[in-house]
Amino acid sequence: MGEQKVLAYPPPSFEPSELPRIRTTKKQQSKVWIMLPMSIVCNTCGNHIHQGTKFHSRKEEVVGEKRLGISRFRFYFKCTKCFAVLMIKTYPEDPDYIVESRATRNFEPLTPPRNVEPWWKQGEVVENEKKEQ
Numbered sequence: 007m008g009e010q011k012v013l014a015y016p017p018p019s020f021e022p023s024e025l026p027r028i029r030t031t032k033k034q035q036s037k038v039w040i041m042l043p044m045s046i047v048c049n050t051c052g053n054h055i056h057q058g059t060k061f062h063s064r065k066e067e068v069v070g071e072k073r074l075g076i077s078r079f080r081f082y083f084k085c086t087k088c089f090a091v092l093m094i095k096t097y098p099e100d101p102d103y104i105v106e107s108r109a110t111r112n113f114e115p116l117t118p119p120r121n122v123e124p125w126w127k128q129g130e131v132v133e134n135e136k137k138e139q
Contacts, residue, residue, distance in 0.1 A: 035064040040081060043094075043103050045112040051088035054112070059086070073098055080106070 042059045063083040071078045076098040082091055085108075093106040105111050 035066045035082075038063055038065045038081075040065075040083070042083075044105075046092070046105055046109045047112060048085040048088065048090060048092065049108050049110060050090040051085065053085055053087040055086060055109075068095060085109075 040061055040063050042055060042057055042061065045057045046055050047053070048055065061083040063081045066080050066082075068078040068080050078096050078098065080093060080095045082093055084091055090108050092109045094109075095104045095106050097104050
């Protein structure tokens, strides 16, 4: 015969406000599963780690570094060959990452200067000047 299901209801005297709160500190690290956003070279052993490699990593918020209300995060992960701890940090001003220690980036991304107009708007200005003449 089948077993009976026993439903556990809280007692009538239960008060949720009396439960202890679990508070976390800002420096606490959480474990996340990330995919490497760029190709890097480990400075310890010279191993090339390619973009898209998945890692178990530790993530923490960088204290004191906020820009326009967006906080920065630091990720710790290990080299696949020598198990040295590598670190990258988010850079929210440009949607990019900074390699902090024990590794170097294979190439630097080409980012345009901030004060230059995009190429698609520069052509419109030239066409508008020709129409005025």
